[in-house]
Amino acid sequence: MKARLKRTGGDTLEFKDVGHRGEPLLVVDDLHTSFRTGRGTVRAVDGVSLTVDEGKTLGVVGESGSGKTVLSRSIMGLLPPRDVIKSGTVRFAGHDLTAMDPVQLRQVWGAELSMIFQDPMTALNPVKRIGVQITESLRLHLGMDRSEATATAIELLRSVGIPSPEQRIRWYPFQLSGGMRQRVMIAIALACSPRLVMADEPTTGLDVTVQAQILDLLAELQRERHMAVILVTHDLGVVATRADDIVVMYAGRIVEQAPTKTLFKETRMPYTQALMDSIPRLSDPSGIRLHAIAGRPPDLIHPPKGCRFAPRCPYAQDKCHQSEPPLRTAGSPDHLFACWFPLVNGVSTAPGMSSGSSVFGVSGGSGTPGESADASTASDQVPPAPWSLADTPIDPDAGLEPS
Amino acid sequence: MAKYLLRRLIQLVVVAFIISVLVFLLVHLLPGDPAAQILGANDTAHNRAVLNKQLGLNLPLWHQYIFWLKGVLHGNLGQSYLNHTPVTQVISTGWPIDLELIIISQVIAFAVAIPLALITSRRPNRPVDNISTTATFGMLALPPFVIAPIMVAVFAVGLHWFPATGYIPFTQNPATNLHDMILPSLAITAGSIAVYYRLFRSDLISTLQEDFVTMARSKGLSPRWIMWRHAFRPSSFSLLAAAGVNIGALIAGTFIVEFLFAIPGLGYSLVQAVNQRDYLVVQGITLVVAVAYVVIQFLIDFLFTVVDPRVTRE
Structure with missing residues (x-):
């Protein structure tokens, strides 16, 4: 009955250095993940393809319910086995993760591919010392003995900026502050030097002042260890x-995908534009209302027939409500977007749109255009958004203005 | 940790003191004059007064209490009105029986409930889980006074595996004693298994949905390791609390089973004493049972500090 901390069964997998062969580290192809629920099938991730190169960072952006967390767990294969329907492939360092059995997957998890969770309070075991939570993976994957693993754990805690790690290693999570806990989480995720780390909202539960520190720490460790980050x-x-x-997700699909600079400079998808507009700016006069996107994300059991963003899009035309736009390129091949009437220089190419300024107005206010019948009915139907993408103040140092 | 336990220990002493006052008052709240009972209703008022004075019953209540408490602290709980055996002797023959019943029944209960919950919680609502859950529901619904006669009918009368009644002290013949105790223990254990299994199973199921279990999976740990090293302890808090209450209730609470199997345990003696208005025996056993209950809660509190580090530090 006794559980042992040892890899069991199966051959040891080899993870090739794909970077030298010009292959991406991670290739996700047409990934679908659905959940069977009492109401129907929720299509949380609906045909997502993406790649991540070794040592690079991919940002996955979307509002709550856009499927980004399910996407990250689907890539890892971490979803519960029951009531989940999956299709598509995930190739990671030369292996198809979707074809692996649980024993093989456990060789990948924590060793080559690891995850940083959103809330370090709930993701750390409350009744285990943080040292034990770090040494577990070291002993399991790297075969270290207890004392060797402890010494490594102390070094890891030091590298994530935890003062006097020799003592802290015997502490429990509840004795640490939120920022410290997230540092511990990073130490756990990086313990075995994985090639790819999935960071799922790593700073959402933290103070604004701590957010930047944690992100900087992650970036620094990423550079040192040459790992890729999602x-x-x-x-x-x-x-x-x-x-x-950056990949922008909406209702389980990718709606725009581009190198960061391009995405900010040549935004094509109105949803991406709306996300940008909802970032509060320090240059805004005080007292101004924050921009929010009216309405809510669609029901993923019965997604809209056409473009999924159409019901909330101020530029939406009949075509948008009828048929779904494919993910396509225009100009540079690495810039993909799904929109029938993409923005050009911030102006919609939809017929009847001549206004030069962004039409995503003040929440519930007068900024919505009246020209398009579709748009006005759409925004009349939906009540003002109860949530706002802009309700978390952002780090003033982050430099939001695209160059 | 030491500070926390010291605080609990002080609480224990205070509670024990309050219990002693209540137990003392219990007898005095009951109607009737002890002197009249001893001398008979027809004796003179003068004789009664003399006896009251001899017994110290003419003193103020607080004085009587101190007098009684002094006796208790010196191990003197008085003696039975009926056969003049010291109350301490009644208790000292009774408590090992209760202790034995509790230990055997609880060891069986944990040995069945915990592995069963560990197996079924991993895949809830599968056949094994449904069978166990239904079976324990039945156990919960059947009180010992229903289970015991059925077991006697089947295992004692029908199969002759065990004696229907009888008791031999452990010190006289351990093997026979254990053999005699199996049926009574099983009658008690059914309810405990049901409670422990259901609590531990549901806590395990909710723990397995916690983020830290997903986190443990994402480290590549095996399901068995996650079960034992990550989910077990955080799921055991309500189990521990329930065990404290349950074991406490079993002290002298086993009297039905003791009656049915004619085992002279504390509960058996208590019920007899109540029936015969043997107040000092009632008082003595109640005091011992109440103090034992408090001590068990103290031990459970101590176990909490072992299982959950947050208890002592927050």
Whole structure:
């Protein structure tokens, strides 16, 4: 009955250095993840393809319910086995993760591919000393003995900026502050030097002042260890300066995908534009109302027939409500977007749109255009958004203005 | 930790003191004059007064209490009105029986409930889980006075595996004693298994949905390791609390089973004493049972500090 901390069964997997062969580290192809619920099938991730190169950072941005967390767990294969329908492939360092059995996956998890969770209070075991929570993976994957693992854990805690780690290693999570806990979480995730770290909203539960510190720490460790990071967040401001590429998700699909600079400079998708507009700016006069996108994300059991953003899009035309736009390129091949009437220089190419300024107005206010019948009915139907993408103040140092 | 336990220990002493006052008052709240009972209703008022004086019953209540408490602290709980055996002797023959019943029944209960919960909680609502859950529901619904006669009918009368009644002290013949105690213990253990299994199972199921279990999975740990090293302890808090209450209730609470199997435990003696208005025996046993209850809660509190580090530090 006794559990042992040892890899069991199966051959040891080899993880090739794909970087030298010009292959991306991670290739996700047409990934679908659905959950069977009492009401119907929720299509949380609905056909997502993306790649991550070794040592690079991919930002995955979207509001709550856009499927970004499910996406990160689907890539890892961490979802519960029951009531989940999955299809598509995930190739990681030369292996198809979707074809692996649980024993093989456990060789990948924590060793080559690890995860930083959103809330370090709930993701750390409350009744285990933090030292034990770090040494577990070291002993399991690297075969270290107890004392060797402890020494390594102390070094790891030091590298994530925890003062006097020799004592702290015997502490319990509840004895640490939120920022410290997230540092411990990073130490756990990086313990075995993985090639890819999934950071799922790593700073959402933290104080604004601590957020930047944690992100900087993560970036620094990433450089030192040459690992790739998938940074999942609802905050474009977080990824603006830290990601090499950005994927914008809406209702389980990618709606725009581009290198960070391009995304900010040549925004094509009105949803991306709306996300940008909802970032509060220090240059705004005080007292101004924050920009919010009216309405809510669609029901993923019965998604809208056409473009999924159309019901909330001020530029939406009949075509948008009828058929779904494919993810396509225009100009540079690494810039993809799904929109029938993409923005050019911030102006919609939809017929009847001549206004030069952004039409995403003040929440519930007068900024919505009256020209388009579709748009006005759409925003009349939906009540003012109860949430706002802009309700978390962002780090003033993050430098949100695209160059 | 030491500070926390010291605080609990002081609480224990205070509670024990309050219990002693209540137990003392219990007898005095009951109607009737002890002197009249001893001398008979037809004796003279003068004789009664003399006896009251001899017994110290003419003194103020607080004085009587101190007098009684002094006796208690010196191990003197008085003697039975009926056969003049010292109350301490009644208790000292009774408590090992209760202790034995409790230990055997609880060891069986934990040995069945914990592994069963560990197995079924991993895949809830599968056949094994449904069978166990239904079976324990039945156990919960059947009180010992229903289970015991059925077991006697099947295992004692029908199969002759065990004696229907009888008791031999452990010190006289351990093997026979254990053999005799199996049926009574099983009658008690059914309810405990049901309570422990259901609590531990549901706590395990909710713990397995916690972020820190997903986190443990994302480290590549095996399901068995996660179960034992990550989910077990955080799921055991309500189990521990329930065990404290349950074991406390079993002290002298086993009297039905003791009656059915004719085992002279504390509960058996208590019920007899109540029936015969043998007040000092009632008083003595009540005091011992109440103090034992408090001590068990103290031990459970101590175990909490072992299981959950947050208890002592927050």
